[in-house]
Amino acid sequence: MEKLKIAGGYPLKGTIKVSGAKNSAVALIPATILAESPVTIEGLPDISDVQILKSLLEEIGGKVTFKNDEDMIVDPRKMVSMPLPNGKVKKLRASYYLMGAMLGRFKKAVIGLPGGCHLGPRPIDQHIKGFEALGAKVTNEQGAIYLRADELRGARIYLDVVSVGATINIMLAAVKAKGKTIIENAAKEPEIIDVATLLTNMGANIKGAGTDIIRIEGVDVLNGCHHTIIPDRIEAGTFMILGAAVGDGVLIDNVIPHHLESLTAKLREMGVPIETGDEQIFIGKSENLKAVDVKTLVYPGFPTDLQQPFTALLTKAEGSAVVTDTIYSGRFKHIDELRRMNASVKVEGRSAIISGPVKLQGARVKASDLRAGAALVIAGLMSEGITEITGVEHIDRGYSNLVEKLNGLGATLWRERLTQQEMEQLKSS
Ligand SMILES: CC(=O)N[C@H]1[C@@H](OP(=O)(O)OP(=O)(O)OC[C@H]2O[C@@H](n3ccc(=O)[nH]c3=O)[C@H](O)[C@@H]2O)O[C@H](CO)[C@@H](O)[C@@H]1O
Ligand SMILES: C=C(OP(=O)(O)O)C(=O)O
Numbered sequence: 001m002e003k004l005k006i007a008g009g010y011p012l013k014g015t016i017k018v019s020g021a022k023n024s025a026v027a028l029i030p031a032t033i034l035a036e037s038p039v040t041i042e043g044l045p046d047i048s049d050v051q052i053l054k055s056l057l058e059e060i061g062g063k064v065t066f067k068n069d070e071d072m073i074v075d076p077r078k079m080v081s082m083p084l085p086n087g088k089v090k091k092l093r094a095s096y097y098l099m100g101a102m103l104g105r106f107k108k109a110v111i112g113l114p115g116g117c118h119l120g121p122r123p124i125d126q127h128i129k130g131f132e133a134l135g136a137k138v139t140n141e142q143g144a145i146y147l148r149a150d151e152l153r154g155a156r157i158y159l160d161v162v163s164v165g166a167t168i169n170i171m172l173a174a175v176k177a178k179g180k181t182i183i184e185n186a187a188k189e190p191e192i193i194d195v196a197t198l199l200t201n202m203g204a205n206i207k208g209a210g211t212d213i214i215r216i217e218g219v220d221v222l223n224g225c226h227h228t229i230i231p232d233r234i235e236a237g238t239f240m241i242l243g244a245a246v247g248d249g250v251l252i253d254n255v256i257p258h259h260l261e262s263l264t265a266k267l268r269e270m271g272v273p274i275e276t277g278d279e280q281i282f283i284g285k286s287e288n289l290k291a292v293d294v295k296t297l298v299y300p301g302f303p304t305d306l307q308q309p310f311t312a313l314l315t316k317a318e319g320s321a322v323v324t325d326t327i328y329s330g331r332f333k334h335i336d337e338l339r340r341m342n343a344s345v346k347v348e349g350r351s352a353i354i355s356g357p358v359k360l361q362g363a364r365v366k367a368s369d370l371r372a373g374a375a376l377v378i379a380g381l382m383s384e385g386i387t388e389i390t391g392v393e394h395i396d397r398g399y400s401n402l403v404e405k406l407n408g409l410g411a412t413l414w415r416e417r418l419t420q421q422e423m424e425q426l427k428s429s
Contacts, residue, residue: 001390001392001393001417001418001423001426002392002415002416002417002418003388003389003390003392003415003416003418003422004377004380004388004389004392004395004403004413004414004415005386005387005388005389005413005414005415005416006362006377006380006381006383006386006387006389006411006412006413007385007386007412007413008246008360008362008380008381008382008383008384008385008386008387009382009383009384009385010246010381010410010411010412011246011247011248011285011410012242012243012246012247012248012250012381012406012409012410012411013247013248013249013250013409013410014249014250014251014408014409014410015250015251015252015253015408016239016250016251016252016253016405016406016408016409017253017254017405018231018232018235018236018239018252018253018254018255019043019045019046019047019070019231019232019235019254019400019401020043020044020045020070020229020230020231020232021045021190021191021194021229021230021231021232021233021234021235022045022047022049022050022232022234022235022397022398023094023164023189023191023232023234024190024191024194024195024229024230024232025041025044025045025047025049025050025053025229026049026050026053026092026093026094026097027094027097027168027172027191027194027195028041028194028195028198028227028229029041029044029050029053029054029057029072029074030053030057030094030097030098030100030101030172031097031101031172031195031198031199031202032057032062032074032076032101033057033060033062033076033079033098033101033102033104033105034076034101034104034105034172034175034176034199034202034222035074035076035202035222035223035224035225036076036077036221036222036223036224037075037076037077037223037224038073038074038075038076038077038224039073039074039076039198039202039224039225039226039227040067040071040072040073040074040224040225040226040227041071041072041074041198041227041228041229042070042071042226042227042228042229043070043071043228043229044070044071044072044229045070045232045235045398045400046069046070046400046401047396047397047398047399047400048091048092048393048396048397049092049094049397049398050072052088052091052092052095053092053094053095054072055088056084056088056089056095056098057074057076057079059082059084059088060079060080060081060082060084060102061078061079061080061082062074062075062076062078062079063075063078076105079105080106081102081105081106081108081109083109083110083111083144084098084109084110084111084112085110085111085112085143085144086112086113086143086144087112089111089112089113089114089115090112090113090114090115091115092114092115092116092397093114093115093116093117093122093165094114094116094165095111095112095114095115096111096114096124096127096165096169097165097168097169097172098111099111099127099131099145099147099169099173100127100131100168100169100170100171100172100173101172101173102147103131103134103136103147103149103152103172103173104152104172104173104174104175104176104177105176107148107149107150107151107152108147108148108149109145109146109147110144110145110146110147111144111145111147112143112144112145113140113143113144113145117369117370117371117394118330118333118368118369119304119328119329119330119331119369120328120329120330120331121329122328124145124165124166126159126160126161126163126166127163127165127166127169127170128145129157129159129160129166130157130159130166130169130170130173130174130183131147131169131170131173133155133156133157134149134152134153134154134155134157134170134173134174134177134181135149135150135151135152135153135155135177136148136149136152136173137149151178152173152174152176152177152178152218153177153178153179154174154177154178154179154180154181154182154216154217154218155181155182156181156182156184157170157181157182157183157184158184158185159183159184159185159186159187160185162185162186162187162212162298163187164187164189164191164192166187167183167186167187167192167214168191168192168195170183171183171192171195171196171199171206171209171214171216172195172199174216174218175199175204175205175206175216175218175219175222176218176219176220176222177216177218178218179217179218180215180216180217180218181215181216181218182213182214182215182216183213183214183216184212184213185212186208186209186211186212186213186214187212187298187299188210188211188212188298188299188300189298189299190210190230190233190256190259190299191230192209192210192214193209193210193230194229194230195209196209196210196214197209197227198225198227199222201225201226201227202222202223202224202225203219203221203222203223204216204219204222205217205218205219230256230259231254231255231256231259233255233256233259233260233303234303234305234306234371234398235398235399235400236252236254236255236259236260236281237260237263237303237305237306237309238306238309238371238374238378238399239252239283240252240260240263240264240267240274240281240283241263241267241306241309241310241312241313241378242309242377242378242381242406243272243283243286244267244270244272244283244286244289244313245286245312245313245316245378245381245382246378246381246382247283247284247285247286247409248285249282249283249284249285250282250283250409251280251281251282251283252280252281252282252283253279253280254279254280255279255280255281256279257276257277257278257279257280257281260281261300262297262300262301262302262303263302263303263306263310264276264281266292266294266302266310267283269290269292270286270289270290270291270292270313270317271286271287271288271289271290272284272286272289273285273286288318289313289316289317289318289357290317290318290319291314291317291318291319291320291321291354291356292314292317292321293321293322293323293324294307294310294321294322294323294324295323295324295326296324296325296326296327297326297327298327304325304326304327304328304331305371306371307323307325307331307371308331308334308371308372308374308375309371309374309375309378310323311323311334311335311338311345311352311354311375312334312338312343312375312376312378312379312382313378314354314356315338315343315344315345315354315356315357315358315360315379315382316356316357316358316360316382317354317356317357318356318357319355319356320353320354320355320356321353321354321356322351322352322353323351323352323353323354324350324351325350325351326350329350331369331371332347332352333368333369333372334367334368334371334372334375334376335347335352337363337365337366337367337368337372337376337379338360338375338376338379340363340364340365341360341361341362341363341365341379341380341383341387342358342359342360342361342363343358343360343379344356344358359383359384360379360382360383360384361383361384361385362380362383362384362385362386362387362388363383363387363388364387364388364390365379365387365388365389365390366389366390366391366426366429367389367390367391367392367394367395368391368394369394370394370395370397370398370399371398372391372394373389373391373392373394373395373399374395374398374399376389377389377395377402377406377413380413381406381411390418390422390426392415403415
């Protein structure tokens with residue numbers, strides 16, 4: 001196990017490149033199960049979620065190879081419906097996509113309940129409602145979901161909650177079902193369009209991905225294809241926030257600016273100079289930032305996954321800001337850690353109230369989840385002195401080569417092995 005150390009307080013400058021989107025990657029990889037010949041996915045991020053999914057595909061008989069570190073070739077021909085009750089599936093949220101993909105191909109699957117960031121309750125009732133509507137029998141036995149269907153038949157499914165995972169999972173299960181499936185109140189995130197694009201290239205018939213009604217006409221066979229993943233809008237957004245917090249001119253490369261309009265608008269409201277190009281966003285040096293209120297919403301609203309990094313930035317803004325997370329009830333675990341770094345923040349229900357500006361101080365802190373980790377990295381770069389972050393394994397789930405990328409902008413970050421004593425302290429905390 002490792003910790004991340006940051007010598008903060010220095011301005012960052014230069015160009016930083018965004019990797020492929022985690023939340024696309026973790027759905028595209030299971031989607032390859034549905035094909036009858038090899039699929040190539042180009043531009044995958046080097047993150048642990050991708051590595052775990054690779055080994056899960058191998059566990060069910062897939063042949064998975066990498067070309068140029070970021071292009072994955074999956075040969076799904078010898079895959080079988082092997083039960084995957086827990087173990088690795090608990091290490092990430094998106095293992096739930098194995099349910100939809102394996103149900104779609106084999107008409108049966110046994111998959112452990114997913115893990116992922118602890119952000120409050122994260123039920124999968126809408127996924128199950130969708131599978132059942134398509135004709136599957138679904139039971140939960142000792143922490144694993146058992147799915148079985150004699151035949152999958154298209155259905156009209158209204159999602160009671162707008163859910164990224166349920167929308168994609170139902171698409172995966174429905175593309176080979178008999179007849180027409182209509183998903184109403186679907187989520188509209190760009191990653192849904194990316195998955196629909198891969199499935200369409202494989203031969204699926206999907207209309208309306210990216211709107212709140214998705215229509216799928218089932219097909220019998222899906223074939224291999226080449227697909228290039230979209231850039232990670234959350235990684236790009238993290239770099240935009242970082243540029244506003246400690247940048248002296250940061251150019252973010254390989255980004256789709258349209259995916260980040262809500263963040264761009266909020267940063268501009270704070271006084272951050274931003275220029276957007278076709279595939280790049282430039283964040284100018286920011287001075288005298290103003291506090292702004294933020295409410296997280298489903299896409300195209302302000303993403304919950306950027307809420308935690310954004311609160312770190314708000315510590316340097318003048319005034320009082322209210323940050324409300326309407327998606328998750330427990331996404332404020334980073335706040336206690338920011339307080340250790342001298343932030344002035346209180347949490348009231350689903351809102352955090354941040355008063356600024358304050359000068360953050362380096363401290364020993366713990367990342368409780370992926371974006372809490374991103375928030376603490378930004379706070380560490382803003383701080384005077386050294387910051388030590390444990391819980392680095394959460395950050396590794398979603399940020400590809402973060403240390404190298406930030407050091408390329410002039411930051412001083414490094415990883416160190418935890419001592420035996422530190423590991424014991426961590427286990428008992
Ligand atoms: C792997 C992946 O893509 N993760 C993203 C995905 O997570 P995930 O797919 O888990 O998030 P959802 O969009 O499903 O969840 C949104 C909200 O709906 C609720 N809900 C969801 C499903 C369900 O069956 N029942 C239910 O009540 C959740 O508890 C949450 O409050 O979208 C989230 C919201 O943008 C992001 O934070 C995650 O980064
Ligand atoms: C919550 C997140 O991820 P996951 O859904 O994979 O836990 C995230 O990416 O911020």
